[in-house]
Amino acid sequence: MPDNSLHSKYLSGVPAGRKNGVRNAAVEKRTEELPEKQFDFSRKIRELRLELEIKKREEERIEKDIAIILEENTIDGGEQNRSFGLAVTRFNNQMLVVENSAKQLTSALKNISALADTISGRVSALDVAKTRVVGCLQLAGDMRDLGVCAEGIDDAIRSEDFETASQHIHRFLTLDQAVFQIRDFKQKDATDSIRHSYEILSSAKERLSKILKSRLTEAVQNKNVAEMQRFVKLFPLIHEPDEGLQRYSVYLNQIIDKLAEENLAIMKAGGTDDNRRNVLYADTLFIFFEGVAEIIESNLPVLEHTYGLEKLLDFMFILQARIDDFFKRLLEEFDARRRLSHLNRIVDDVLHNRKLNEEEAPDPLEIDVIASEICMMNTSVEMYWRFVGRRIGSKDVDMARSPSGDDDEEIDEEARLERQRLRKEAKEQKMDQLLNRSRVGTKMQELIGSYCSLEHFYMLKSVQKAIKSDAKEDVGGLTSSIVDDVVFIIRKSIRRAAGSGNVDSVCATINNATALLDTVVHNYLHQHIQTGYVTSSNFASEAFTAYQQGKQVKEAAECQKEQFLQALNNAAKLSELLIELQKGLIMEWSKVKRPPVEKNKLEHSTTQIEESAKKFSSLARHGAEELFKSAIKNKIRQKADPYHDIDRQMTMDDIEHYEAHDPFVDQFLVQINCLLVEHEPALFPENYEAVVLLTASEIARQIEVAIAKCQFNRYGALQLDKEYRQICAYLTNVAGWSAREKLGRLGQIVSLLNVETIDEAMEVWHHSKTMTTSTTRTLTLPEVRKVLALRADFPTIAIKSIE
Structure with a gap:
């Protein structure tokens, strides 16, 4: 016989598809009551048979339900079936x-x-x-x-x-x-x-x-x-338009030839104004181009309506041959009288560090005059090209009807646009040949190349001369003459190149100027800064052992000290003036409408001036650090040494006494102020600020070292907080909030020492993580433990258990 418990288990079920929550609960209850047994196959077979019998009963019950439902539908739905059949027939x-x-x-x-x-x-x-x-x-x-x-x-x-x-x-x-x-x-x-x-x-x-x-x-x-x-x-x-232009150009060429001969004759005679002999050839070229522009302006309207713009470009090529001939003769005379080829060879030797006799070296003033004249010549050429481009090249060739009577309206839109594109490309090619491939264009490009070399030589020699004649400007001045001289030379050369109208020459001049700043000028200032800041303690021993030479040693030390301070201030001032120069050039050039390519070239070149300014600023910071190390750092350490001798296990009476008779901070700040006041008149504002910030960092470091040697109670920490606030107030008053940031780490230590409990210390530490800036490093957990260990009233076990 089957087990009664198993039989009752399966008979208690309900048909499939119905709620079986009660059944499941009963099964689970009986399952929990059954003792655990080992696996028995015969018992498992009996269970499966019982389950099969239950499923058969469920199947029979479902079949009966289906039969009942079908019978009900047959009895009640016959009429509906007939209606449905009729509807299908009608459909x-x-x-x-x-x-x-x-x-x-x-x-x-x-x-x-x-x-x-x-x-x-x-x-x-x-x-x-x-x-x-x-x-x-x-x-x-x-x-x-x-x-x-x-x-x-x-x-x-x-x-x-x-x-x-x-x-x-x-x-x-x-x-x-x-x-x-x-x-x-x-x-x-x-x-x-x-x-x-x-x-x-x-x-x-x-x-x-x-x-x-x-x-x-x-x-x-x-x-x-x-x-x-x-x-x-x-x-x-x-x-026959070409025939007409060719014959008409004979007359205009005669006028141009006459104009050229008259101007060349005046030029060879020395000009009409002795005060403008230095720019004789530039004036001659300007007057000639002005006359040619008048000739073109008065004759082009006659041809424009009947010939069209395409033929006007061809006509300009015919006239350009005579203009090129005049320009060639002008340059030959310019080269012979100004010794341009000879100067180019000498300048090239100088720039490439080839051996050259001092007698052969040209005078920078002579180079200055020739460079200015070349720029004026290029300005005249650029003005003439702009006139030609505005008069001919800026107009669309499709706007002019050819005399053949072609009607563009009869051509579909796509063909018209394609023809317009081809005409535009052909026009641009012709304009490029006229402006850049003619003798005037090619020779002027060569002349600009010579100008760039001459300008580089002029800046080099002028800067070297400024370095040799470097001297303090006046008694109360912080910088020397080299600052104004160098900036004046560079500004003059860049603006002269910009006045020529050639963007490439401007970029080349800026490149050469920044190269001189980064090498010659930077090395000169760096050399004086590297000699170091000499204090009285550096030469006192020598003066003691050699009494006769003591005065000379002192004078040499004072001279070296003055040179160091001048170089330091010169670097900071140069950085400031170069930034001003960059901004001024950008503002001036932004007022002139230029093609995007030229605009991008100028913007890239001006960034080089900014890079040079950053290098001088970095040199000034290095000099300020050297000054601080030599004159201030050791004195701060000496004046901070007595700090750790003060007993920090205080009482309320001690705090009240210290309010009236401070044992350290008042005197310490007075001494620091004397150090800073001593150097403030001799330093440029940026350099003085850098020294103050270094002083603030060193004060924070020395106070932190002294704190690490002390043991504090609650009153001692309170006194430390007062001292910290005094130091912060003084440095903030001297150098602003930037100096306060240098004391950020020390402020974290003071805040941790002024807590009541370990839990409060952890809250302060976590809060400091969210409040610190990028320049202030948050204390690490081991450092927090070390700081809290300075509190004598905090249990050591609680401090070590901090996580």
Whole structure:
């Protein structure tokens, strides 16, 4: 027999799919009551059989339920089934009607499509017919115009009405080519008149071309401006614009040659103003370009309307040949009189540290004059190029209609844009050839290269001279003459390069200037700072052993001390002036509209001035550290030594006594103030601030060392807090909040020593982590334990257990 407990376990279940919470609870309860036994296969088999029997009973019960539900639906839902069947039948009938309608619609659409194709074909045929009719009408009109031109051309030529004759030829040359193909047809009646008109107009074109050429040449020879302007306008109408420009340019070239000879003659004679002999060649070039600009300005309007901007560029190339010839002669004279090639060789030897006799070295003042004149020459060239670009290059070539009569409106948008792009590229290439590939452009670039070398030499020699003549400016001055001299030289050279209008020369000048600052000037100041700050204790022993030389030793020490302080202040002042120079240049250049490429070049170059300023600022900080180490640091340590001798196991009476008779801090701050006041008049403000900050850091370090040697009670810590606040107030008053930050670590130690309990100390420590700045390091946990161990009234075990 099966186990009763197991049988009752499975019989207590409920059918599947129903709530079985009660069953599960009962099963779990009985399962917990059964004692643990070893695994028995026979018992497991019995359990499975009982479970199978239960599942069969559940299956039978479910089948009965399904049968009952089906029987109920059969009894109550017969009428519904019949209604549903009727509805489905009606729906099928309606779908048949819809299917028939869809077939009829398809047939109608096919008929409509066929009709649409027929209509489309007829419309297309009408379009073709219309196009042919329009073409025929155009051809008939062209044929009529051809006859009219042929009839009137001879009369216009005989009566010297060349404007009308040119219009007839222009109309003849712009007719549709289909007109001229008709003359080759075999039908004699249709082609005789066309062939006859074509021959007349072809012959008339040759005759008119010869007449216009001869009359324009004659007007040029006679310098008859009105006749020249009359005939030069007619050449584009007969499709010979190059011929007209070439002949008209003969007259303008004669004017340019005359202008060039007059200016060269005045230049060789020494000019008209003796006060401007130093810029004689620059003035000559400026006057020449001014005259050429007037010539172009007065003659371009005559050509612009009839020739178009594309041909104006070609015309400028013709004139540029004479301008290049004048510029070549000017540079040859400039090189010979100013000895430019000779100076370039010597300057190159100097800049590359080649051996050179002192007698051969050029005078920087001479180089200064030549560099200024080259800049003025480049300024004149840049002004002329800007005039040409504004007068010709800035306009879009598509805005000018060519005389051939092409109508851009008949071309689709895409083709028009493509043609515009190609024309723009061609124009830019021509402008580049005119501005940069001409003799004026290439020679001026070479001249600017020479200028950069001359400018570098001038700055080098001027800076070296400023270093040799370096002297204190006045009795109360903190800096020497080298500061103003160097900044003046660099500012002058950079602004002179900027005045030339050439951005590359500006960048090169700034590069050379910053290189001199970073090498020559920086090394000079660094050399004096490296000698160190000499105090009286450094030479007292020598003066004692050599009494006769004591005075000399003292004077040498004072001289070295003065040189150190001057170099220190010079570095700080140079850093400040270079930053001002950078800002001034940026402000000046921002007012001038430049291309993005040039703007980026200038911005990058000015950052080099800032980098040089940072190097001098770093040198000044290094000098301030050397001054602090030599003159102040050891004295602070000596004056802080008595601090740890004060007993910190105090009472309230001791605190009250210290309020009236402070044993340390008052005297300590007085001594520190004497040290700072002693050096303040001799230091630049930035350097003095750096020394004060170093002093604050050293005070905090020495006080921290002294605190580590003491034992505190609650009153002793309270006295320490008062002393700390006195020191903070003094340093904040002297150097501001930056000095207070140097005492941040000491403030954390004082705060930890002034707590009541260990738990409060941990709160203070965690709070200090959130309040510290990037310049102040938070105390670590081992350091916190060491600080709290200085409190004699805190148990050691509690301090060690801090986590």
